Amino acid sequence: MCAEHEHKAAQTYQDSGLPRVLLNCTVNGENVSQWIDPTMSLLHFLRHELNLLGTKEGCGEGECGACTIIFNGRAVNSCLVLAQEAEGSRILTVEGLGQEGQLSILQQEFIKEDALQCGFCTPGMLMSARALLDRNPEPEEEEIKEAIAGNLCRCTGYYPIIEAIKKASEREKEASQR
Amino acid sequence: MTLVMEGRSEGAMREAGYRYVGHSPDRQEALEKVTGRARYVHDMELPGMLYAKMLHSPYAHAEILSLDVSEAKALPGVKAVLTGRELPYLLGLYMVDKPILAQHKVRYQGEPVAAVAAVDTRTAAKALSLIKVEYQPLPAVLSVEEALTGGVLVHEDINTLDYVKGVFFPQPNSNIASWHKTIKGDIQKGFAQAELTIENEWRLPQVAHVPLETHVVIVQADPYSPKVKIWSSSQSPFAVRNLLAKAFGISRGDITVVVPYIGGGFGGKAGIHLEPLGVVLSRVCQGRPVKIQATREEEFNQLPTREGLRGRVKTGVTKDGKIVAEEIYFDWDGGAYADYSVNVGRAAGYAGAGPYEIPNIELHSRTLYTNKVFGTAYRGFGHLETHWVIERQMDLAAQALEMDPYEFRMKNLLREGATTITGEKITAHSGCVDQCLEAVAKEIAWTGYQSAAEREKAFKTGKVRGKGLAVLHKAPAMPPNTSTSAIMQMDEDGTVRLLLGAIDMGQGAYTTMAQIAAEVLDMPLEKVKVIWENDTDKNPYDWQTVASKYTFMGGNAVIRCAQDLLRQMKEVAACVLRCPVDELTHGNERIRHIQHQDKAIAFKDLALGYAYQNGTGIGGPLIGRGVYMAEGLTNLDPATGQGLPALDWTYGAHGAEIEIDVETGEIHVLKIASAFDVGQVINRKLAVGQVVGGVIQGLGSALIEGYKYSPEGRLLNPSFTDNKIPTAKDIPDRVVPIFIENPQRDGPFGARGVGEHPMISVPSVLANAVYDALGVNFYELPLSPERIVSGLARQKE
Known part of the structure; x- marks a missing residue:
């Protein structure tokens, strides 16, 4: 999973030019380790780097909740979190709710x-x-x-x-x- | 506490026991939506795709003196920069008045003046900041009053604009985009008979649709041919195709519009919006796909909204409570471009007096151009607005007569034998608004207004309660010759694939159509599959998914489609079984003889044509077709508005009970009971969903939502921070949906539409309840705490 995404340039996103940072976290139970632009939002990381498109962007300002994910056990608006803040975190998205083809x-x-x-x-x-x-x-x-x-x-x-x-x-x- | 009661039904009971109609199967696409696998245009990316952003006017009305895009064009990663200068096109559904990007002048703050396509959104945003625009501000038209004086024209070229003639009536040298008149009887005579005349003025502001998915398109336009492919979050793929073809002078056959899942519409995604800009940008970029997704701010401030309204009504009544005459002026704050708002004005012309019998009426509905965000269709299409005016006016008439508003309404409601204000006769099968009103009055235990003494007593406790009633009606607002179609194919295992023209944006249209197909074919619902992605190259035609018309029209088309499939199966089966076609029936996924039940052929054995034991074939793959075209409707007489505009009227009523905190002015809604004569419920669970969701949208319009402008015409609240919509904490303690089922003879299984109706008259019923609680009348929306408190303060003076 990691290798695949390391080389994928996110199309909607222009690199800030700042040195990349390494992000290690767990997303839906899977370990992720990836070099990312430090200005990238967690929402953007999930949608465009990990292709977890279930999480939506409705306003980009933390007002609508369409981008809500579970971050270390708490529901947060992922558009307001920088991806690099997720270092060492456990993240659950809608794609991780069901297990082995069974709905929760x-x-x-x-x-x-x-x-x-x-x-x-x-x-x-x-x-x-x-x-x-x-x-x-x-x-x-x-x-x-x-x-x-x-x-x-x-x-x-x-x-x-x-x-x-x-x-x-x-x-x-x-x-x-x- | 129970939040929602199961929708219950009153009125005529169905004789037939249906297998699926009237039941509550789960929506067909639910699995995709709870797993995050439903793909919206928001989620789509294509190889080589570019991202577009738009630059907006900071002025409500200004001349564009100069536009310098050279620096933006030079920025690496920018593939195209366009302005109105390169785009000499005008578009419009009814008035052809809207440029793709502003030409020469801007007509509202937020209007796009330039657009950039770039390799990513940040580059596009940076390029926008490099565009230099010089404006010469012009005096702006910011109210219906200013618009009517005509001192400043929003469209100086109104006299030469193209429009749909005979249906809309722009007035020369004015800001009147269309003026509709409905004249029945003789109001001079009517008012002469009146023993009491009640005259009031009412207002409401513009309100946004707020789909959670903002408007978004991806367009791929071939630079070497006219071919265009569009993926759009649209309610109207066929209308997009039609309007694009007209604007660019290309063939419908060259345009493909694809609609996957759509994240809410509510009328705001009907018509054509970002698609034309996508076409010109993609073409300039050698056919690379271009994605334009509106930001939330653009959703409020660039894309269209619901019109504002000033309504002035004079009602003449006799002392025993009969309406004898009414004069109405609806003046619509339609914003900078006509879009749907001229048609909203037209609908107000024939439906704006409410479900009442009025022998003498003169109704004027004028859609006005102003320098504000432009207006369009919003769920219920003018009806929430006109019913705000009329259903408040009816309560004030009852107050003037010192009569119970329930009794007053009952004396004047449209019933069998009555004629509408356009001369349509109401029959025994048109539905019963009186039964709706009766049901909600019973549900809230209505006993009339409380007395002044009772109010005073309650006031001392700091919390006052009140009850209110309001009725409503709406018919689909659409051209008299509107049509839809369906295609059905059967696979070799007997599965039916159903192709429809309409869009399911969450209202559940595809699920109800599958139920209707399974009912007619008498086969398992699980074996009817509605093809989800709508593609104008593959799906059969539908006008647009608007107007609460699809259950009725699509349902009829699907019934005919299923009957066509059955007829084809019976023709082949008659040969194989060697019997006349009319001795064949169907059931249990088989065509069988009416008497000799063992003489039967399974659907699946007919699906691709029947094969005899020796291998000889007969028949062929089954393809059913079904169409429905609105029947017997007419255009309205330009001078009098008389004619037949209504395919079917769905009547309804709300009863509300509220509690007001007299210190803070906050309204807490305890209960809203809502009854609709839907003829026949097709899917109970989905119908309840339409009612409770619609009621809460109406609650937003009633209590919290509305556009606010600065004196210069700048929109002050284009965000969720300042333009709130109801949250889970704002909902009433209870909403009680009630379905009355007096069948519509030409509706599918007797059904009528109910998608839009639940939000109509919600503001009026709440303001009527506010009067009961406080003894104070409010004439303007929203009923915000500030407005309530200042209304109370005024009353004390």
């Missing part, structure tokens, strides 16, 4: 509750929800709203998303007790 419970509930329409905010929304359930497996409704308040959705009106997160919380609890 959260993804299944998003489908069942129709918690998506156009789908553009969905990856970021899923990551905010995942981070919430990881730190608080049985969130109250207000806590769910708080956790996804930074993720704008223009289609669904949020209700089915909140419902899906509640259902996922219940099912994950059942699964963990089994």
Whole structure:
């Protein structure tokens, strides 16, 4: 994976000319080691260097949440993080939610509750929800709203998303007790 | 707390038990969307692709004195720099008034004056900073009042602009891009009969669509031939093709428009936007693909928005509450270019008085040019705006009559036998707005306005509650001869591939079409596959995915398409089974005899043509076709607006209960109940999704959203920081979707559209509830805390 990307010039991105820095991190459980431009954002690194295109850019200013990923266990807007800040970090993107061709419970509930329409905010929304359930497996409704308040959705009106997160919380609890 | 109730249905029960229609299968593309594998144009890159950026005007209205691009052109990595000087084209859906890049003068702050294509976005941005532009600022037209005086013309060449004649009516030497009149009865006589006249003025600002994926295109234009290929986040691939062909004088056959997944549209991605610029840039760059993706700021400030509106209404009523006359002036703040806003003005002409029977009416709807971001279609197309005016006016009429606004509406609603303001007769099958109103009134336990004493008592607690009602109607706003088509092919395992012309941008059109196909063919839904990527070279024609018309029109086309496939299968089966075609039926993926059920052939054995045991073939690959063209509609009479504009009316009503903090002016919405006569629900889960999503969009328009300009005409809030949309923390405690199902006889399984309707009348119902809570009327949107508090302060004085 690393070798392949070391030589790929990101097309949208012009090198700042500053000396490159080595970035070592774990993305979706895989070790990544790559020389990068120090001015590159983490969003750009994920999308254009690692081809993880599930993470979207909706505003580039940290206002819409479409680029949300999980960074060392916390949901963050990857457009506001420099890629080099990810040194030594663990990163999870939407591509890492399912395992071995199996959807996660959260993804299944998003489908069942129709918690998506156009789908553009969905990856970021899923990551905010995942981070919430990881730190608080049985969130109250207000806590769910708080956790996804930074993720704008223009289609669904949020209700089915909140419902899906509640259902996922219940099912994950059942699964963990089994 | 339950957030959303399962959408429930009231009214006529269906006789037939359907296999798929009315059920809630998951959307077809859900898996791609929850795994991040759905690819949008935003995600696409092509070999050798260049990136374009645009330079914007800092002035609302100015002459371009000089433009120097020499330094930008010299920057390494820059492949093309274009200005309006090189692009002598004008485009427009209805008024041909818009250049690709500003020519000679700029008409709004944010208008693009130059564009750069470069090897990467940073180089393109750097090149923009090297372009020198000299402007001579001109006085700007920034309100409907200024536009109407005509002292400054936004389009000095309005008299010579090309436009769709007979449908739109630009006025010479003015800022009036189109003036629509609807005249029925005699308002002089009507007002003479009136015992009470209520006159008010209402306003709302421009509001942005805010798709999460900004407008984006990739264009590859062959420099040696007219051939153009476009990948676009568009609701209207066939309209893009048509308008491009007209603008550049090339054949439709030379243009290919491909639409993969699209990250929201809401009307803002209908028509044509960044595509023409992509074409000219790619051509200059020897056919290298050029990607243009709008920034969020450009989405607010360059690309079109919803029109602002000033509505003035005079309503004449009798003391027993009958409307006898109405005079309406809608003046649309349409911005710098006409785009869809002239058609919004037209729709307001025939639908702007609301779902009421009004014997005498004179309605004027004027789309005005101003020096602001231009207006376009936005979900509900003029109806949220006109219903803000009318549904507030109806409450004020009821207040003046000291009558319950529920009773007042019930006395005047359109019902069977009534005629609309354009002379259309309402029948028993047109849907029932009174049933919608009744359902929501019941759901919020409406008992009329509270008394002044009750209000005063509540006021002392610091939190006051109020309830409100509002109704709505909308028909698809489209040309009378609008059409759509579908193609269906069967594979050798009996799988059906369905090709449609419309775009699924998340509303779920493809899922509902698959349900309709599976229902007619009586086969498993899993075996009906809708081809996702829409390509104008391969998909059959559809006008545009707008107007809440596709369930109706596409549904009918798909029914005919499936019937065509069945007819072909039965013709071959009749030969093989040696029986008349009319003795054959279908079910369980087989064509079989109506009596002798063992005489049957599986669909899959007919898919590529039937083969007898000795190898002889008969028939051939199955390809079904189905088309639907709007039936019986007419253009509207230019002088009176009379005619038949409506394919189907979907009626609806909202009931709301709110709580206001009298200190902060904040409105907390406790509940919105929303009922729509959809004729027949096709997919319950998706229909509920349209309702709750639409209601929340309407809530944004009602409470928080709206463009703000400086006195010079600079947009002050082109970002999410300053132009917020509702978040998960802003939603009502409950939204209750209710579906009334009085079938539309010519709709697919009786269905009508409901995509846009949920956001219409949400601002009005909330302002009506605000009156109930505070006893104060508000005439302007949004109902921000500042506005509420200052309204309360004024009342105290």
